[in-house]
Amino acid sequence: MRSLDELRALADEFLASLPLAAELGRLEEALRYSLLGGGKRVRPVLCLATGEALGRTPDELLPAACSLELVHTFSLVHDDLPALDDDDLRRGQPSAHVRFGEDVAILAGDALLAEAFRLALRYSSPEVGRVLAEATLGMIGGQYVDVRTDGELDGDGLAALHRLKTGRLLGACVESALVVADVPTGDREPWRAFGRDVGLLFQIVDDILDATGTAEELGKTPGKDEAAGKVTYVSLYGLERARDLADAARARVTAELEALPADTGALEALVAAIRERRA
């Protein structure tokens, strides 16, 4: 059983040596800037750790795992644009549009999305690509809700937003591992429930950190959500109650992992890291 650090190192190596389309020319620099800018790699590690639990090697999972990181990176590049979240800081560095200009950032995001599909389509079956497409569309649907409903969400609306914006991609990390490992459809639901709840845990912790972290800790501008009038778990429930919700989500996720018929050590370590925010 590989450790979280080993899985993260494998994802980092794979991404660092990923060949990008030659036709991108010097646009490649902008893609690599955003892709290799020190992300936590939660998504590929979640996919790889699910693969570990299913007895599959990282080699089998890495294209699927890293295609999800490419989609995540594309979404950050576009989200940071002035017309959307207008954030100048990402992963502790100037955002792509600050570094390269808005035109290049838009094209780089587009190219990251297309590269994600190119990578997911290395498999002989289109199924990983289908999972990626569905999750990407769900995520974009969540981004749309996010930009168009400032301050109008109740608890159910917030949960629905996050199920799309963050949850669909995290769920796809688990789902694509199930696909690659060829887990029978009838056996997938307990894994999917875990994938849904780990997404909820991730989001609550993210909201707490946005309210309490420093720019240095976060690598992005803190307090942005509150300043933008966005509803978060903290704005809706207060900090103490949000922490209780995070602990409850973590307990549920842990129970789900324990019930799975697999050695879920790497996944348990990932869940702990998410809650304690070292992931």
Add this chain to the structure above:
Amino acid sequence: MRSLDELRALADEFLASLPLAAELGRLEEALRYSLLGGGKRVRPVLCLATGEALGRTPDELLPAACSLELVHTFSLVHDDLPALDDDDLRRGQPSAHVRFGEDVAILAGDALLAEAFRLALRYSSPEVGRVLAEATLGMIGGQYVDVRTDGELDGDGLAALHRLKTGRLLGACVESALVVADVPTGDREPWRAFGRDVGLLFQIVDDILDATGTAEELGKTPGKDEAAGKVTYVSLYGLERARDLADAARARVTAELEALPADTGALEALVAAIRERRA
């Protein structure tokens, strides 16, 4: 053998009834606005007409054909953004960002690209999706050259730019028909040569029209390329010589079609329409 008009009507019907991801919510309106805004459907018709020549039915080709139109539409929505070509008029209507705002236009373009892959991955093989990913990356590489090298291109540079920006997607219309029709790899080159040259013809005619057409005829702002200091076939060679080049390209494409071992009537009609700009 179906006529061009029949093939275009089939593409229009397919696009009009295409189910989009439910999670997009009200963002769907922006996708449909751009997708159903009266395009000429050159790309899907080129794919369908190639399929006709290969003895395949439109039903087999329509997902591939329309996935290419979705990528084309995504590229228009993003190209029109203020940070890129900054064009307020598209297909005779306000551009997506004028109608819905920049934030929604960025997200709608992203969603159109993801929907394109979802559609291309309806096939049991990932090959159509792979063709789409490669072509999309080539097109984006061309867009990057276009935004970053104003007024610095010679004839070879201009040809290289268009091979990427317009040519790769038009080539993919032919290539994906070859994939769906299961044409052996060794037999594909004459078709690919046709695909490359029809792209060149299309671009020369487009440059001529940009210099001579009215907004009403074009459905977009005319003279934009010249005003932006962009190199075109007209700016580089003059109008008369550009027309000669278009006629030469058309003669070459026609000869290539005549040499193909197939009934290429629909393709010949499409080439005539491109040259005479009724497509």
